[in-house]
Amino acid sequence: MSRVNYFLISLIFLFIVGCQQKSRDDHEIYIGTISGPETELMEVAKVVAKQKYNLELKIFEFEDYTMPNTALAEGAIDANMFQHQPFLNIVNQERRLDLIAIGKMYIYPMGIYSKKYSELQSLPMGAKIGIPNDPSNEARALKLLEKAGLITLAESSDLQLTPNKIRNNPKNLHFQEVTAAQLPRALEDFDAACINTNYALAASLSPADALFKEDKDSPYVNIVVVNNSEKDKEKFEKLMLSLHSEEVQAKAKALFGEYALPGWK
The missing domain is CATH 3.40.190.10 (Periplasmic binding protein-like II)
Known part of the structure; x- marks a missing residue:
């Protein structure tokens, strides 16, 4: 084989x-x-x-x-x-x-997915957000959340970009780092999660249903x-x-x- x-x-x-x-x-x-x-x-x-x-x-x-x-x-x-x-x-x-x-x-494109909410604005105060735990995809997820208007990040290289680099977090979102491949299976445990398209599709999640996703300029x-x-x-x-x-x-x-x-x- x-x-x-x-x-x-x-x-x-x-x-x-x-x-x-x-x-x-x-x-x-x-x-x-x-x-x-x-x-x-x-x-x-x-x-x-x-x-x-x-x-x-x-x-x-x-x-x-x-x-x-x-x-x-x-x-x-x-x-x-x-x-x-x-x-x-x-x-x-x-x-x-x-x-x-x-x-x-x-x-x-990486997307922000949720099985509990249909729009970003509905995410509650203190919402639990799943993000990948490897350095590059974690940085990618945090930048996506920033682009979505949920957080503001301090200037930092991708290697150093973690939740500790969040400057403003108006909804007091809580972040949990999970292996990227496990995020679709764990989605029900979160209010929302940042998931790579290959893993989303494998779990029958459509990027069309993402609350927010990257565009062609990624x-x-x-x-x-x-x-x-x-x-x-x-x-x-x-x-x-x-x-x-x-x-x-x-x-x-x-x-x-x-x-x-x-x-x-």
Whole structure:
């Protein structure tokens, strides 16, 4: 099978690095994704890459946001597709990695969702708000809440942006940090929550029903990432052509409707 779960990839990662396996050749790419719809896009790109460019893609499917960059930095995989530039900036800074984006994919707008209220104005004083607990998506959620007019933030980098950086909070909102993937399942426990589109759709939440969401000007476009020392390899050009193909765009429309905004156009 082309997909490998989180536990198996950990073992494979250790084996590959421990044995100092040679780099894949110019006709093969090991690429990491996060479980969910984006892996389905990569499956389509895999077919296109083989048919049009004689390029073999082997997909490794992860369950969290940590392992794909670890595996890439150590050479267990050649590329990954799961993150946006603000997240990559934080990872490179915190862990002193040298990873670089080689192309853009889609913007999946984050939204503010609620099963208790139909408009932002109805949120009560002291409302309990769920936000992602990883640094980049937490900063993204707080900026969304600010844009929605619910809070005002002090100037801060994404790496330092937490609820402690809230300057004005007129409704005295209370924030609880939760793993991004768990927020849709925990939505009933909150008055509202900031949820990424991929997780919202997987939980049968429609972005059309979000109380507020990002627009096409969002800087959080998903990117394809490789090691900086390998960025000029021809096989990565073929990878991006495959990912931007009409076939992949059609699959994105089928999966996300109008809520997958091409970030490269």
